[in-house]
Amino acid sequence: MKNTIIFDLDGTLLNTLFDLADSTNFALELNGYPKRTVEEVRQFVGNGVKNLMIRALPKNVGEDVIEKCLGDFKEHYAKNMRNKTAPYDGIMELLKELKSKGIKIGVVSNKYDKAVKELCLEYFGNLIDIAVGEREGIAKKPAPDSVFEAMRELNAEKEDVLYIGDSDTDMETAINAEVSSVGVTWGFRDEKLLVETGATYIARKPEDILKFI
Secondary structure, eight states: OOOEEEEOSBTTTEEOHHHHHHHHHHHHHHTTOOOOOHHHHHHHOSSOHHHHHHHHSOTTOOHHHHHHHHHHHHHHHHHHTTSSOEEOTTHHHHHHHHHHTTOEEEEEEEEEHHHHHHHHHHHHGGGOSEEEEEBTTBOOTTSSHHHHHHHHHHTOOGGGEEEEESSHHHHHHHHHHTOEEEEETTSSSOHHHHHHTTOSEEESSGGGGGGGO
C-alpha cells in the first residue's frame, strides 16, 4: 500500500487554465503581441511560466522581451489567479478520503513557489502537507528534484509514493524519480500521450485513484 501521494497542481488538482490564459493575454496585449486562445495556452502550460511565455510569444523575440512579458504575467497573475480557478469535480472528496486513511499528501509544480503555496493553502488548507514550486536550487520537472524535496519533507521512500499528474512532463518526472505514476485524463493532455510517456495507471475520474493505492 502507498502511504504518500504526490500530486501535480495545474490540470490535476486545480483547473487553472482560464486564469493562466487571461494573464498570458494580459502580458501579450500590454506588450503589443497577439493574444492566444485558451486551447493554445492549454498546450503551452506544464513546464513553468517562463516556458509558457516563450511559447505564447512570437518566435525569435529577445530575452528582454521575454523577461518583460514574464514580469507582467506574474504581476497580473498574483492578483487574478483565483478569478476562475477551482478544484476539479471530485478532488476535494478524494483528498478528504486520502486524509481519512492517514495518507500523506504533497504537491509539486513547475509554477513558481509562491503561487503554488498560496493556491494550495487557499483551496485545500490542511489537506495538503507540503507544497513545492519552482524556486532556486530545485530543477523543474521532469527533473525529479521537486518530488525528492516533497519526499524528504514527508519522510517517504520511493516504494511508498504514488505520483499523480496530467501531462507527459509528469509521467517523465515519475520515471526519473523511480516512483509509480497515475496519469489523469481530466487535465491538459490526452490519455494516449500519458500512456505513451509511461503512466503506470490511468485515472479517468478522481475516485479511480483510490484503486491504485
